[in-house]
Amino acid sequence: MNIPSKLIEDAVTEISRLPGIGKKTALRLALHLLKQNEVHTEALALALTRMRQEIQYCKTCHNISDGEECSICSSMRRDKTVICVVEDIRDVLAIENTNQFQGLYHVLGGVISPIQGIGPEELKIESLIERASQNSGEDSVKEIILALSATMEGDTTSFYLAKRLNEKGIKVSTIARGIPVGGELEYTDEVTLGRSILTRINYSSE
């Protein structure tokens, strides 16, 4: 594509670096901004720059934060005895949207993946062990919930974490794998279905 303006070409090049945006879409976005009032472009540029420069990560859970400690860790309403371990920030948002979890989080920053060269030391694992080991009276951690992806890497990481945490005598659980709510049995893949039978939940009163 031969764009007659260097300014637009530069903008298109930068926009198309974003994931899932090609040259054509980038050009459409650039021309859209040109049609709009100048304040829109300024607001966008400022918001992006400020976000990148001023963002901080919570010193406790490594979640994104506007200050030293994120709004979840500093909240008085959260149950500080349960920590949910997730891969990245988006998982925190996903779980928060369910409104089913009132504890704290711990963002690992990835999963163990030998192929991509990510070992345990690249992840925030030591700080998790430390958090779990701290005995601060009423607020000492009682349970660690592992909420990692149901992939080979996720499972490896879960296994590694469970081993490390069990040594400390902390209860470790993982989120259930099974048929999605609303899913039909006959269309569920064999592995998921098999797992959901193995990890069945007891309904009868014991």
Added chain:
Amino acid sequence: MNIPSKLIEDAVTEISRLPGIGKKTALRLALHLLKQNEVHTEALALALTRMRQEIQYCKTCHNISDGEECSICSSMRRDKTVICVVEDIRDVLAIENTNQFQGLYHVLGGVISPIQGIGPEELKIESLIERASQNSGEDSVKEIILALSATMEGDTTSFYLAKRLNEKGIKVSTIARGIPVGGELEYTDEVTLGRSILTRINYSSE
């Protein structure tokens, strides 16, 4: 969606103002920028701001330009006797990519659309008439090619322009409507097929 950071929320709001980008995609893009080095975000913000602030429109053809006159109008290689009238800048790029047109352009900035309240005076029509009327010896305009969309509004605009330009005694043509190259006859819609028969091209030597 409940984003725990005001900085990210602002960025997401601004990104999702762009056409075709919703809140989820905006968040994905914002988190992508956070993962990248800071220079990427800065380059993007700068490119957008510069584009919006410094862009100019060619004083002759109203195409985007880095200076007073665009690279097409100021080129010595272009045929100044033919002007192709298009709706917007993207159409210029599309036609340039075909490498089939060596003349100049005229960007109307839209088409006549009573429903959207766009009348002839909202478009760059007077400057087109002026360009067409100028008699500058060898370079005086011999033909105006209308290359507007094949919609009701596009056709209305073409009709209006043809009427105005014919008054000045200038040859006016419109790009052909017909079956797309590579298109099969049986899958072509009736209106297009009907038009392509009416506007058939004579192969026999006259």
